Amino acid sequence: MTDDGPVEVVRRGYDALSWRYRADDADAGQYAPWIAELSAAIPPHSRVLDIGCGCGVPVARDLTAAGHRVTGVDLSDVQIERARRLVPGATFICADATTMAFPPESYEAVVALYSLIHVPMPDQSALLRAIAGCLVPDGLVLLTAGWKAWTGADSAWLGGTATMWWSHADVATYRRWLADAGLDVTREEFVPEGTSGHSLFWARRG
Numbered sequence: 001m002t003d004d005g006p007v008e009v010v011r012r013g014y015d016a017l018s019w020r021y022r023a024d025d026a027d028a029g030q031y032a033p034w035i036a037e038l039s040a041a042i043p044p045h046s047r048v049l050d051i052g053c054g055c056g057v058p059v060a061r062d063l064t065a066a067g068h069r070v071t072g073v074d075l076s077d078v079q080i081e082r083a084r085r086l087v088p089g090a091t092f093i094c095a096d097a098t099t100m101a102f103p104p105e106s107y108e109a110v111v112a113l114y115s116l117i118h119v120p121m122p123d124q125s126a127l128l129r130a131i132a133g134c135l136v137p138d139g140l141v142l143l144t145a146g147w148k149a150w151t152g153a154d155s156a157w158l159g160g161t162a163t164m165w166w167s168h169a170d171v172a173t174y175r176r177w178l179a180d181a182g183l184d185v186t187r188e189e190f191v192p193e194g195t196s197g198h199s200l201f202w203a204r205r206g
């Protein structure tokens with residue numbers, strides 16, 4: 001870890017590791033049933049906000065192909081440059097999602113897969129409230145969060161040379177934060193990874 005704060009570490013990390021994380025032509029893999037379920041659960045041509053959209057593959061790509069209007073937000077210039085090239089039918093914004101003022105009640109769904117866990121802990125619950133605020137009433141949320149509390153870094157993640165940083169609260173904390181934000185959890189799954197895993201939440205704005 002350098003003297004930079006965690007947001008800069010994450011930004012620089014994904015600038016360096018974008019292709020190691022996801023190839024241009026990656027298939028949807030474990031995301032395929034999630035994307036299909038989300039797409040079917042929202043009206044045709046829905047507005048979908050993808051927070052921490054990465055290179056746009058597979059979420060923005062597959063939701064755009066299904067006819068939805070996707071806006072992706074990501075911290076990393078490299079991820080956003082790739083997303084604009086790979087998913088020309090969607091809109092992409094290079095920004096720190098925690099500092100954005102999302103338009104109120106403007107999206108039928110918000111997706112945040114494996115991105116909230118890169119946000120510094122004090123900003124995570126605020127981001128969940130911002131997500132709730134930009135959803136239409138009854139709008140849908142699909143997000144990955146932590147399972148066990150853990151904060152740390154890896155200086156050789158994915159076999160690269162850039163440092164990556166994460167901050168996970170435990171799953172009970174995410175349940176509470178979602179409820180406090182006015183998001184009603186409709187389903188929760190444990191997604192195993194290595195010796196631990198993540199929680200996957202489906203929620204609706206109440």
Ligand SMILES: C[S@@+](CC[C@H](N)C(=O)[O-])C[C@H]1O[C@@H](n2cnc3c(N)ncnc32)[C@H](O)[C@@H]1O
Nearest residue numbers: 014052053054074075076096097113114115118
């Ligand atoms: C693990 S990748 C996941 C990418 C994509 N959601 C997926 O599941 O394929 C996490 C992404 O979140 C982005 N990210 C992390 N913190 C962010 C923030 N504060 N604002 C916007 N994007 C962020 C990173 O730049 C990275 O592209």
